[in-house]
Amino acid sequence: MTxxxxxxxxxxxxxxxxxxxxxxxxxxxxxxxxxxMIKLNTSAGEIMKRCDGVATLxxxxxxxxxxxxxxxxxxxxxxxxxxxxxxxxxRILP
Amino acid sequence: MAANSxxxxxxxxxxxxxxxxxxxxxxxxxxxxxxxxTDFARTSAELATEDWLRVLREARALGAVQLGLSGGxxxxxxxxxxxxxxxxxxxxxxxxxxxxxxxxxxxxxxxxKAGLDHIQLSFQDSTRQMNDFLSSTRTFDLKxxxxxxxxxxxxxxxxxVVLHRLNIDHVEEILEMALRLGADYVELANTQYYGWAxxxxxxxxxxxxxxxxxxxxxxxxxxxxxxxxxxxxxVPDYFERRPKPCMNGLGSIFLTIxxxxxxxxxxxxxxxxxxxxxxxxxAGIREIWYESGAFNQFRGDAWMKEPCRSCPEKTRDFGGxxxxxxxxxxxxANADPVCDLSPYHHLVTEAVERADRPTAAPQLGPEDKPxxxxxxxxxxxxxxx
Numbered sequence: 001m002t003x004x005x006x007x008x009x010x011x012x013x014x015x016x017x018x019x020x021x022x023x024x025x026x027x028x029x030x031x032x033x034x035x036x037m038i039k040l041n042t043s044a045g046e047i048m049k050r051c052d053g054v055a056t057l058x059x060x061x062x063x064x065x066x067x068x069x070x071x072x073x074x075x076x077x078x079x080x081x082x083x084x085x086x087x088x089x090x091r092i093l094p
Numbered sequence: 095m096a097a098n099s100x101x102x103x104x105x106x107x108x109x110x111x112x113x114x115x116x117x118x119x120x121x122x123x124x125x126x127x128x129x130x131x132t133d134f135a136r137t138s139a140e141l142a143t144e145d146w147l148r149v150l151r152e153a154r155a156l157g158a159v160q161l162g163l164s165g166g167x168x169x170x171x172x173x174x175x176x177x178x179x180x181x182x183x184x185x186x187x188x189x190x191x192x193x194x195x196x197x198x199x200x201x202x203x204x205x206x207k208a209g210l211d212h213i214q215l216s217f218q219d220s221t222r223q224m225n226d227f228l229s230s231t232r233t234f235d236l237k238x239x240x241x242x243x244x245x246x247x248x249x250x251x252x253x254x255v256v257l258h259r260l261n262i263d264h265v266e267e268i269l270e271m272a273l274r275l276g277a278d279y280v281e282l283a284n285t286q287y288y289g290w291a292x293x294x295x296x297x298x299x300x301x302x303x304x305x306x307x308x309x310x311x312x313x314x315x316x317x318x319x320x321x322x323x324x325x326x327x328x329v330p331d332y333f334e335r336r337p338k339p340c341m342n343g344l345g346s347i348f349l350t351i352x353x354x355x356x357x358x359x360x361x362x363x364x365x366x367x368x369x370x371x372x373x374x375x376x377a378g379i380r381e382i383w384y385e386s387g388a389f390n391q392f393r394g395d396a397w398m399k400e401p402c403r404s405c406p407e408k409t410r411d412f413g414g415x416x417x418x419x420x421x422x423x424x425x426x427a428n429a430d431p432v433c434d435l436s437p438y439h440h441l442v443t444e445a446v447e448r449a450d451r452p453t454a455a456p457q458l459g460p461e462d463k464p465x466x467x468x469x470x471x472x473x474x475x476x477x478x479x
Contacts, residue, residue: 017212017250019187025109025157032187034212034252037111037159 006082008061008074011093013053018089020048031089038089047080053093057081107393109157110349110383113186114361115146117163117177118353120170122195124467127256127291127298130166131364135473140353143173145374147180149351152379154184158349161186164361166353169196175204182209189214191254194240206247213244217255217268241275253277257308258285258298259449265308269315269325277323282312284330288362290468292421297465299449305333332442336407337414337430344392344416349383357382359389362417366426392416397427401435 006012014020019032022045029045031038040048046067050060061074084090119134141149150161161181168174169192181188189212190205217237244251253272255261261268265282272280284305287295300308309327316325331338341348344359351357355374358364364371369388372381383389391397395408402413413419414430422431423438431438466472 016248019211021185023157023159030159032159032211034187034189034214035112035160035162037187 006057006078006085006092008056008058008078010057010081011053011055012051012057012081012085012090013093014048014051015088015091020045043076044080044084047077048084048090051081051090107345107384108347110153110379111158111347112160112162112349113150113153113158114162114164114348114350115149115168115177116165116350116352116361117146117168117171117174118166121166121193121468122170123167123193124469125256125290126294126465126467127258127285128468129286129289129291129362130468131289131362132293132468132477133473135470136478137352137354140171141351141355141374143176145355146173146177149374149379150177150181150184150186153349154181154186156380156383159185159187161188162191163188164191167193167195169201175201175208178205178210179208182211187211191216194236197240197243199243199246202243202247212252213249214252214254215240215244217253217272237275241277245276250278251276252279252281254281254283256285257282257300258291259300259304260298262300262304262308265311266315269312269323273319273323279324279326281326281328282308283326283328286331288365288417288421290466294465295445296448299332299445300330301450302333302446303450305330331415331418331432332446334432335434337411337418337432339411340415340418340430343412345383345389346393346412349379357386357389359392360417365417366420392426399425399427399429401433401437402429405435 014031017033020029021032022028023030023039026039028042029040029049031040031048046064047060050063055063057077058074061077064073064077065071081090085092118140119130119137163174163178168190171177174190178188178190188210190210191214194215215237241251253275255268255272257265262284268282269280284300285291285298287299291298309329312325312327319325341360344363348360349357350359350361350363351374352364356364356371357374357377357379358371363369369391370386371388372386374382377386395403395413398408398413402408411430411433414432416426418430418432419428420426422441428438429436431442433439466476
């Protein structure tokens with residue numbers, strides 16, 4: 001299988017069969033899938049909840065930099081999304 | 095972890111993350127490897143829809159996130175759709191565990207609309223002729239129809255096949271069939287010996303040779319098909335030397351509600367003697383989970399005996415499975431005899447040795463001890479005392 005190249009123009013969405021939600025009992029975003037749950041750390045949760053299949057990774061990065069008054073997050077976002085695609089939590093839209 | 099393995103009585107547990115709702119014991123199938131209690135026919139009336147909705151709300155409020163809808167055959171309940179709808183609205187990840195019998199286009203459309211997240215289709219067979227297991231046109235047609243429906247409504251096609259002595263030699267044909275059905279995931283799960291399966295253990299336990307051959311076939315198949323179909327192979331724990339961390343420890347994350355409302359820390363736990371299992375008709379989920387004696391009994395490790403009590407591995411495997419310890423040794427607080435440190439480990443190895451004997455190769459079991467199929471009648475006549 002050829003892996004899509006992931007860059008700032010990519011758009012990502014939560015993979016079919018997974019559900020991302022805020023879980024008050026865990027005080028965290030969690031990713032639910034058949035018979036399992038991944039508790040996400042703050043940055044992973046903040047990135048994933050913006051992966052709506054519409055926003056590009058550049059737009060998501062800009063939004064995160066605004067929301068958290070941070071800079072130069074692009075590499076972190078791409079690194080996380082690449083890992084999440086590899087784990088099939090996210091898929092890249094064509 | 096400290097080297098001296100300190101003993102911890104009843105630590106405050108986290109929430110019951112995983113709720114298994116056994117909606118009914120009714121089932122159109124009669125699988126000899128069913129884990130349901132053999133005396134299920136004594137079960138009193140099933141919970142009403144309203145009871146289930148209350149159970150869902152209370153469990154979700156405590157932090158439950160995974161919901162398994164099982165049975166029996168959950169499609170036998172005609173209120174499955176409103177139960178799924180409520181679960182979805184509450185934020186559960188909903189997983190229907192079904193044989194597919196009773197899954198029509200209309201029902202699946204309604205379940206999809208209700209928010210059903212996932213379907214696990216078990217490949218089982220109701221017929222008494224094991225040859226039919228693979229050749230039965232009726233069964234294959236049913237599974238094909240259901241598989242097509244699952245794809246039509248955009249679910250991943252997840253197939254679960256229970257393996258045992260009588261079908262494990264056909265792993266290749268089973269996998270070919272799964273591929274033809276368009277499965278995305280196949281779980282080849284060796285039988286776990288509880289309930290009906292335990293009663294039929296001598297007929298169902300494969301030989302070591304059978305397990306090894308099946309695993310080799312599965313490996314080759316896996317290399318051939320790659321990502322197209324993911325294959326999981328669950329080795330029977332009788333062939334292991336360390337026990338599984340069953341339920342992550344009883345009362346740790348897992349809560350089962352049986353058709354009559356009995357709350358259990360594991361779906362097989364009803365057999366454990368000396369425990370008063372609470373019922374959702376008379377107690378709330380919070381009280382059941384945090385306060386009931388039955389759920390606290392096996393929390394922590396103060397209940398453990400040697401060799402578990404002083405074993406550094408107790409924090410990894412929690413002494414294994416309480417039900418297996420009880421079934422094989424008569425005491426649920428003993429180490430799971432799958433562990434080769436257990437003084438009862440020979441009970442497991444002897445069962446495997448019996449299965450390894452060339453004479454122990456029955457098609458349908460020896461004449462004097464036939465396979466007993468799960469049915470209301472067998473339950474009533476053989477097991478309800």
